[in-house]
Amino acid sequence: MYITEIHIYGYGKLENIKITALQDFQVFYGENEAGKSTIMSFIHSVLFGFPAKQQAEPRYEPKKHSKYGGLIKARHLEKGTVIIERVKGKAAGDVTVSLEDGTIGGEDLLHELMGGMDKGTFQSIFSFNLKGLQNIHQLKGEEIGRYLFSAGALGTDKLLKAETRIQKELDHRFKPGGKKPVLNDQLKELRMTYEALKKAEQESGAYESLTLQKEETEQKLKHLDQKKQESENSISRLNELLRVQPLMAEERQLTSQLDKDGEIIFPHDGINRLERIADQLKPIQARISWLEDRAAAIGTEARTNKPDEELLEQELTISAQLDKLPDYDQLRRERSSLELKLEEITEEIEKTNDRLHVDFNEDTISQVDTSVFIGERAEEVQLQQQRMEERRLALEETFQEETAAMEALENKAASLKDRLLDEQSRNRLAEQAKIVSQRESLKAEIDQVREQAAAIKAKQEKEKSKKTEEKKVQNLQTALLGTIFLIIALGGLWGGQLFLSVAGFIGFLLIVVMKLRLHGKAAEFNEDGGGLSELYKKEQALIERLKESEGNNGKAAEEALAKDEILQGQYRDLLSRLEQQNIRYERVIQLFEQWELEWSELNQRQSELAQSFLLNSSTRVKKIYDTFLVIDRQKQLFREKKRIQERLELISKEEKAISSKLEELAGTFLDNPNLPLHDSAVLLKKRLREEIEKEAKYRELQTKLLEIKEECSRLKKEVLQFQEDRNNLFRLARVQNEEEFRNQGIRHEQAEKWKERLADIALQLDVAGVILHDRRALNMPAELKEELERSKAEVQMVQKEQNNLRDRLAEIKHRIAVLEEGGSYAELLHRYKQMRYEFEEEAKEWAKYALAKEVLNRTVEDYRKERLPKMLAHAEKILQRLTNGEYIRMIPQLSGSGFIIERKDHTLFEANELSQATAEQVYVSVRLALTSTLISRYPFPIIIDDSFVNFDKKRTKRVIELLREYTGNQVLLFTCHDHLLKEFQSGEVFNLNRKTEFLAN
CATH class of the missing domain: 3.40.50.300 (P-loop containing nucleotide triphosphate hydrolases)
Structure with a gap:
């Protein structure tokens, strides 16, 4: 799915x-x-x-x-x-x-x-998660192996849990040498109670005597109870007799009436029997008349269907010959097939002789030795020829490859040699490269000078900008001070303060002078170039020198020299490879010479075998073993040809025997005996079938006729029997005719009613318990009353004796109770039996668990022999793959339910000796192996929930690669x-x- x-x-x-x-492999991440x-x-x-x-x-x-x-x-x-x-x-x-x-x-x-x-089985096999690995973490060392074994059997630890639970129940109930288990404790108490019982038994002499007296007294009381019951029953019976006296009077009256009429002789149910005889006689007589008419008609039809007895006598012979007709056709077909096959074999023999250029016949072919030994020699020679031919082709291919490789190396070396520079050219290019190296140094120096000039210029620009800023500040300060001093001077003049006016003019003049001096220093700095002129001059000189060297193409010279150096190395390498190639070429030549020598020897062996096969010396044999097989086939063809010829002779004889016998039968029983064989067979079969049908019909008619005669005879006997039965009825009733018989029946019916009433009275008396003696006693009521009084007196006397015995029994029980105080023999005996019963019940419970453990062990053993080897083989492959071959085998324990793991150095480990990670890998291996063994039968999705998070990177990758190979199952990984x-x-x-x-x- x-x-x-x-x-x-x-x-x-x-x-x-x-x-x-x-997808086939789907991951759910979250x-x-x-x-x-x-x-x-x-x-x-x-x-x-x-x-x-x-x-x-x-x-x-x-x-x-x-x-x-x-x-x-x-x-x-x-x-x-x-x-x-x-x-x-x-x-x-x-x-x-x-x-x-x-x-x-x-x-x-x-x-x-x-x-x-x-669901449980699905989750155990196809769905597993971290819980299984966590179980491994929680187990003790000796339990890990059994847990892994359980996982390999059921997919979960159910087997381990079942085994553990059963063993726990067994240990709870019994342990050899234990003290706390239930059975051990009960066995100890049982032994102590038994010893106390034996001790009390020795002291129980008086106790036994009292016990015997108690039993005798109880027996007497029981006897008196029975006697009292008998007396009470007698009282009840006498009361019942007095009650049924009216029924006895009616019984005497009816008996008197029957005695008066006397005995009436009449058969039981006579009237009905007479009427039934009359009703049965009428259809029987009509049936007899019809059967006689039917017998006459059947006799006429039987005479017209009488068969040919002579033909029927030959039925077996004709049927046997007709049954052989398919064999005859089969023989004809087989003869045609064999003749065709004989032609094919003859033609194949001739073709084979032509292929071999020989003229083999039965005599000459038998002289050729085609034994297994010769065949093996021929096969060996042909195989060697094939291998030699393959060697020759390989050598030729190698020779061509080595020759082509040598020519290619020689051509490549010659071409490379032509591209190399001569000594003069190399010296000239070296000079040009030297000049190039000087030009490069000039360029580098020019670049350095330019960098220095650029740095100085940048520094000057920076200082100039700084001075400009400073000049702006100074101009602002000077203008401000000058304005202040000018205002003071003008203020002094305006106010008539000469000193203040003079001081203002002096300050203003000082500010103007200071300004003029600072302007002169700035102009002086601007005129100073900071060494730039000298750098420009040096740069110009270097440029002039560079222009002088530009006439030489030094870069091209360097490239030419480098290229020639590479070519020189390649040329030296080619010379070394050419030398090695020449050695390989010579080795191939030597192998060719050795091959030719071996080929000559092999051809000589082939020629000897060809002579032993009686082949012409001029015949060229390429494959001697194929020739041997052809000659061996030729022998088989000659034997097959002889066998077919013998079979054809036998078939001709069988065909003649079948056809002659059919012709003989056709001449005897057919009007036209000269018909074709199959037409004669069809007519004979048709004639035989017709006569058989006539015979069957004739026998059927004779059988019917016989049945009719027998039925007529039987019916006539029945008529006589019915008539005899009717006369018997008359004789039983002692009458002469039917009218007297019916009158006698009416009187008999009245007498029967009286007898039925008497029977009813007798039944009531029987229910009341009245027997013949009691009936006679009913005629004496005084005696019944006297007997009733005696029975009542006897009951009173028994009651008095019972009271005395009960007092005696109470005294005996009191004395026994005194002896039993403090734990008597009887109490110990009861306690011992109770404890033994409880011990036996507990032992039965222990036996149930012991039997369950035995069944579980046998089941595990069967699994170990049948399913475990297949699962282990696959689990070992998975474990080898997960551990990269570190662990190679998983061996089941000889006893118990664990595994032994074998490392690649053949060291054996029990499951509890493995590391935790390795134990997890063993668990995953057995779970995946269990799943894979069920893939073809149950292609369900494999659901895995983070079961590989404890694996390292490599083993995780291996287990994922392994899961991708489960193409028969979808894998869902969470x-x-x-x-x-x-x-x-x-x-x-x-x-x-x-x-x-x-x-x-």
Whole structure:
């Protein structure tokens, strides 16, 4: 089954989610709480039903909406496209299954599609997660091996749990040498009670005597009870006799009447018997008349259908010859086939002789030795020829390759040599390259000078800008001070203050002088170039020198020299390769010479074999073994030809015998004996069938005639018998005719009614317990009353004796009770029996678990012998692959249910000796092996939930590569680890963190 689409209406927190185009290997990635476990549970629930409320497994019922369920679309190997929809309904949900052909069904159809697989088995085999690995972490060392064995058998630890639970129950009940188990404790108490019982038994002499007296007294009381019961029964019987006295009076009256009429002799049911005889006689007499007429007609018809007795006497002979007719036709066909085959064999023999250029016949072909030994020699020679021919072709191909390689190397070396420079040219180019190197240094120096000039110029520009800013500030300050001093001077003049006016003019003059001096220094700085002129002069000189060297093409010279150096190296390499090629060429020549020598020897052996096959010396044999097979076939053809000739002679004799016998029979019984053989056979068969039909009809008529005669005879006897029965009735009634017989019957009927009443009275008396003696006693009522009084007195006397015995019994019981105080023998005996019963019941419970353990062990042993080897073989391959060959074998324990793991250095480890990571890899190996053994039968999806997160990078990659090989099963991997995603293509991954991408439209 291949899931192609998942549509979740509502399941847990997922609502209206649709995932389509699922791949063969599909990864569901999501962080915690993204919905991975919900989707896994949804798949299980749709396929097998929602979990019940009382189960531990969550139902994932939506909290915020009422929609519950969804559908899965899948491809089935036999049914095509299948849609499985399960929604809220009964406990497991209501399921609807739709097939591609329009069929719609429910749980039964789904169960059929799942091949009878239930949820537990599916989860155990095809769905596994970290829980299995966590179980390994939690187990003790000695339990790991048995857990791995259980996983290989059932996919889960059910086998281990069952074995552990059974052993726990056995240990709880009994342990050899134990003290706390139930059976051990009960056995100890039982032994102590038995010893106390034996001790009390020795002290119970008086107790036994009292017990014997008690039993005798109880027996006497029982006897008196019986005697009292008998007396009370007698009283009851006497009272009943007094009650039935009126019935006895009626009985005496009826008896008197019957005695008066006397005995009436009449047969039982005589009237009805007489009427039945009359009713039966009438149809019998009519049947006799009809049968006599029918017998006359059948006799006439039988005479006209009398068969030919002579022909019927030959029936077996004719049938036998007719049965041989198909054999005759078969013989004719076989003869034709053999004649044709004989012609083909003769023609093939002639063709073979032509192919071999010989003239073999039965005598000459028998002289040729075609034994197995000769055939093996011929086959060996032909195989060697084939190998030699293959060697020759390989040598020729190698020779051509080596020759072509040598010529190519020689041509390449010659061509490369022509491209090399002579010594004079190399010296000239070296001089030009030297000049080029000087020109490059001049260019570098010019660049350096230019860089220095640019740096100085940039520095001057920076200082000039700075001075300009400073000059602006100074001019502003000077103008401000000058204005101030000028205002002071003018103010002094305006105010008539001469000192103040003079001071202002002096300050103004000082400011003007200072300004003029600063302007002169700035002009002096601008005229100073900071060494730029010298750098410009140096640059001009270097440019002049560079122009002088530009007439030489130095760069081309350097390139030519470098190219020639490369060519020189290539040429030296070619010379070395040419020398090695020449050595290989010579070696091929030597191999050719050796091949020719071996070929000559082989041809000599072939010629010897050809002579032994009686072939002409001029005949050229290419394949001696094929020739041997042809000659051996020729021998078989000659033997086949002889066999066919002998068979043809035998067939001719059989044909003659069949045809002559049929002709003889046709001459005897047919009017025209000269007809063709098949026509005669048809007429004989038709004639025989007609006579057989006549005989059958004749016998049938004779049988009918005999039956009619027998029936007539029987019916006439019945008539006589009925008449005799009627006369017997008359004799029994002692009458002469029918009228007297009927009168006698009326009187007899009245007497019978009286007898019936007497019988009814007798029955009532019998029910009342009245016997013959009692009937006589009824005639003496005084005696009955006297006997009744005696019985009542006897009851009173027995009651008095019973009271005395009961007092005696109470005294004896009191004395026994005194002896039993403090734990008597009887109490110990009762206690011992009770304890033994409880011990036996507990032992039965222990035996149940012991039997269950034996059955489990036998089941495990059967699994170990039948299914385990196949599963282990596949698990070993998986383990080798996961561990990169570090562990190579998994060996089951000789006893118990564990594994021994073999490392590549042949060191053996029990499961508890492995590292935790290796134990996990063994678990994954057995789980995948168990799954793969069921692929062909149950191609269900393999569902894995983060079961490889503890593997390192390499082993994770190996297990993913391994899962990709499960082409018969779809693989659904759920993970929350993003580092695994790089192992998959983008189309194989669903990111559950982006649920909006999967919302159904």
